[in-house]
Amino acid sequence: MVLETIALVFAGIFVLVAVFFIFVYNSLVGKRMQIDNAWSQIDVQLKKRYDLVPNLVETVKGYAKHEKSVFENVTRARAAVMGATGVVEKAKAENALSQTLKSILAVAENYPTLRANENFKMLQEELSGIENKIAYARQFYNDSVLTYNTAIQTVPTNMVAGIFGFTPREFFKADETERQNVKVSF
């Protein structure tokens, strides 16, 4: 009788622990997937910006033909993004492209007729919209990493995380120039 009771108590505890493990494990997987999803959202926006560049270059070229070096820089930076491999190198290439895009818009400032062009205005709004979205997507990525990293390092979820090998993720660190870039309103 006593043995049976003890066995039942242990069985009960075991079930509770198992339920706890399943619950925590699933929530950690969910958080990890949110990070991956956030990362792909950044990529979507970077791709959109990449696709926008030729359009922008063509439009500006129509008004400012002789600013050759600027166009060359943009085209080169865009090609570099395409050729870059690995997260760090890719981030560098993307930042370089951001800088050259800023310079092309600075050039456009000198051409009032270009600034008044409807197509150019649309592209400009589109570009600043995408730049904003990139910034927000990165912010969400970092928020997701923060939630996940906090979860796997705090009691009691850290026990489950340790057993199943959940490792901390890296934050996306924008460099100083990039951070300024976000604040600029074109």
Next chain:
Amino acid sequence: MANFFDLAAENQRNSYVLMFAVFIITFAAAFGFSFMFFGDNPFGLFLSVLLSAAYISITYFASDRIVLSLSGAREAQKGEFPYLVNVVEGLSLAAGVPAPKIYVVDDPAPNAFAVGTSPKNSSVAFTTGLLSTLDRAELEGVAAHEISHIKNLDSRMATLAVVMVGLIAILSELGLRSMFWGRGSGGPRGRNGGLFALIGLFIIIIAPLIAQLVRLALSRQREYLADATGAQLTRYPAGLASALEKIGKAGSYVRRASDATAPLYFANPLSGMQFLSTHPPIEERIRRLKAM
């Protein structure tokens, strides 16, 4: 800091409680009427269950369309409002929710609202007055506030409350009238008829009061919380604070807003004196944002 997940869990729970309560109330009302006119009839019971189930499902699935059409909102095309579309899409990325459908209401008063029963199926509407009054940072603040409502399921709870309970208030008023009109022909039967007539009358009188109370339970705190979580998204509380200042100065009274849809709005859309206000004072919201 306010947490999206806790708020969402609370709203989810409350919306189930609300739907259950509305189901019970509509059932009681329908069965009360059936009893008054047809007596103790099992068919009346069956029909009452069916009716209240139909009421819940129709209001649930059509709630956003009901509110949008009541408010005179039209869908914003990207070609016409590129700036607005970009702002809303950007902030949904920041919040990690699917981009809501974007609507515009032609009204000079600056105001906005979010509606929808889930983040996957939500809409935000902005008045043309809001778009012409605010700059980008301010518009981002307002959009972030609305997207916070969507993310923490405030808009689910508010939409359901507004449509389900608001319609009860309208329908019970209709019921009250029909009861006075129908007295001569139909009339209660059976010995318990008088009792059920009393219950019916009680529901009819109490429904608008319930509506008022539910709407009041919705507002106040949730606006402060959406301000806080919205500022978390933009990382810039000053934008929203300055938007509130401008809206406070311009006046937020929207023509197409009604007593029923008022709680959904960003700032109080009703003019004149109100028995119980659904929105916290703008000055207090600004003060809290500036203290962040």
